[in-house]
Amino acid sequence: MSGGEFNSWQTVQAEVLRRINAREWKPGDFIPNEAELSVEFGCARATVNRALRNLAESGLLDRRRKAGTRVALHPVRKATLDIPVIRYEIEGKGQTYRHSVLLQERLAPPSGIRARMRTGPGDKLLHLVTLHLADGKPYVFGDRWINPEAVPGIETADLGAQSANEWLVANIPFEGGDFSFSAMTAGKREAEILACKEGEGLFVIDRSTWNKTHIITSVRLTFAPGYRMHTEI
Amino acid sequence: MSGGEFNSWQTVQAEVLRRINAREWKPGDFIPNEAELSVEFGCARATVNRALRNLAESGLLDRRRKAGTRVALHPVRKATLDIPVIRYEIEGKGQTYRHSVLLQERLAPPSGIRARMRTGPGDKLLHLVTLHLADGKPYVFGDRWINPEAVPGIETADLGAQSANEWLVANIPFEGGDFSFSAMTAGKREAEILACKEGEGLFVIDRSTWNKTHIITSVRLTFAPGYRMHTEI
DNA sequence: TTGGATTATAAGTATATACATAAAAACCTG
DNA sequence: CAGGTTTTTATGTATATACTTATAATCCAA
Numbered sequence A, B: 001m002s003g004g005e006f007n008s009w010q011t012v013q014a015e016v017l018r019r020i021n022a023r024e025w026k027p028g029d030f031i032p033n034e035a036e037l038s039v040e041f042g043c044a045r046a047t048v049n050r051a052l053r054n055l056a057e058s059g060l061l062d063r064r065r066k067a068g069t070r071v072a073l074h075p076v077r078k079a080t081l082d083i084p085v086i087r088y089e090i091e092g093k094g095q096t097y098r099h100s101v102l103l104q105e106r107l108a109p110p111s112g113i114r115a116r117m118r119t120g121p122g123d124k125l126l127h128l129v130t131l132h133l134a135d136g137k138p139y140v141f142g143d144r145w146i147n148p149e150a151v152p153g154i155e156t157a158d159l160g161a162q163s164a165n166e167w168l169v170a171n172i173p174f175e176g177g178d179f180s181f182s183a184m185t186a187g188k189r190e191a192e193i194l195a196c197k198e199g200e201g202l203f204v205i206d207r208s209t210w211n212k213t214h215i216i217t218s219v220r221l222t223f224a225p226g227y228r229m230h231t232e233i
Numbered sequence C: 001t002t003g004g005a006t007t008a009t010a011a012g013t014a015t016a017t018a019c020a021t022a023a024a025a026a027c028c029t030g
Numbered sequence D: 001c002a003g004g005t006t007t008t009t010a011t012g013t014a015t016a017t018a019c020t021t022a023t024a025a026t027c028c029a030a
Helices: A009-021 A034-041 A045-057 A086-092 A111-117 A164-171 A188-194 B009-021 B034-041 B045-057 B086-092 B111-117 B164-171 B188-194
Strands: A061-064 A068-071 A077-083 A097-107 A125-134 A137-146 A176-185 A201-210 A215-223 A228-232 B061-064 B068-071 B077-083 B097-107 B125-134 B137-146 B176-185 B201-210 B215-223 B228-232
Touching: A009 A034, A009 A045, A034 A045, A045 A061, A077 A228, A077 B176, A086 A097, A086 A125, A086 A137, A111 A215, A137 A164, A137 A188, A164 A215, A176 B077, A176 B176, A188 A215, A201 B201, B009 B034, B009 B045, B034 B045, B045 B061, B077 B228, B086 B097, B086 B125, B086 B137, B111 B215, B137 B164, B137 B188, B164 B215, B188 B215
Parallel strands: none
Antiparallel strands: A061 A068, A077 B077, A097 A125, A125 A137, A137 A215, A176 A201, A176 B201, A176 B228, A201 A215, A201 B176, A228 B176, B061 B068, B097 B125, B125 B137, B137 B215, B176 B201, B201 B215
């Protein structure tokens, strides 16, 4: 650093961002390469690299070897959202957490679940329906299928003491998961379990998690009315 | 790891992950510091740094200067979700996109919006209700408030040609945003606009975006029944 | 014992250098 | 000119070194 200015990858990032926002570099444009920018900013190429890499990760730049770096055409904003363990979510609000197992059985799942879990036609899975309560009031219930092959020890676990989710998080490492968020209309069953009216709109999370070899579990969480999931950019 | 194996930050990351999953390093445990790990893995400290930083970003490690690095106690899984521009979302499914402005007015907002937008009591905002259609069928409608002070040029923009969201994305840089996801029950108004039944559960996104000086816009998107938002870890 | 200054430490960052790798571009060759 | 080969190039990564910064831990004095 010669001039005396302070340069950091964050400074570079901020300046690149400014130029994108100011439309000096427009969507689709190639921007100067790392070497050129490092000269312009009077810093090392590694510093520029870090800044551009970061912007690329957050979706504002597209980078490809040899091709170069360009401003993303459709800047997809990416938000990171935390997937909470329900217990901590409730306790985090200062409410007391309780849960109860409504159903625990071992049977061959319906075809939709079987397809999602990629299990054989006759394979039995562990089926659990659990209600989670905040200050004694229904908060969310989970309808969960677990592949016992992927989860050694689940048969002997006391899922009354620790919820299936917590037990799994604590005991079974997973590599990936997919989530989908949607809304449903409360039917008779949901209304009963969640103590709400039939016909109310309910927030739903469907989640599957897997490791290298198996799909571990697939769960649908149906939240009581009023639930909101929140995130910031 | 001493011989001549190939080391990269990803290798280091994978090994650290393995140890966490194998419970060699348990939640809450401090792990060796960067210098020690770099000796163990036979690589530079910068390489270890990159690996650990990455794991910290994804929520599996907690790092603090001087204190060290520990395995996160409650490993909050973070998913990144793309915030799509509705038009691209629809066109991406191979459907044709159309939108129509149902209402455009300039008035002082109700108190809830005023609080959210942090505007003065008498300030008028631009209020827009827009319906977005996929293959001619209602897909989502947006109830949007725009702060004209934050958005020079909005008064003269032709929001019939380009939706407000697209116009804003293209013309007004923003720095942050917050999102919340929830479900609601379709009332008369929603049922009419979205051509669905009263009482159906609808997926809702509330979003505000801001820049340094202003809250630019605040919008509620109410999706037609069946909408799902999807993400992977 | 408290509370403020000092010190030691681990992460955070910057840099020059070197090499790896993907892929666009240029170059052949039939 | 098509199809394959080589070259070039921008990003990607690794490393040694050096300095910065937050902060836990320690020390010391009131």
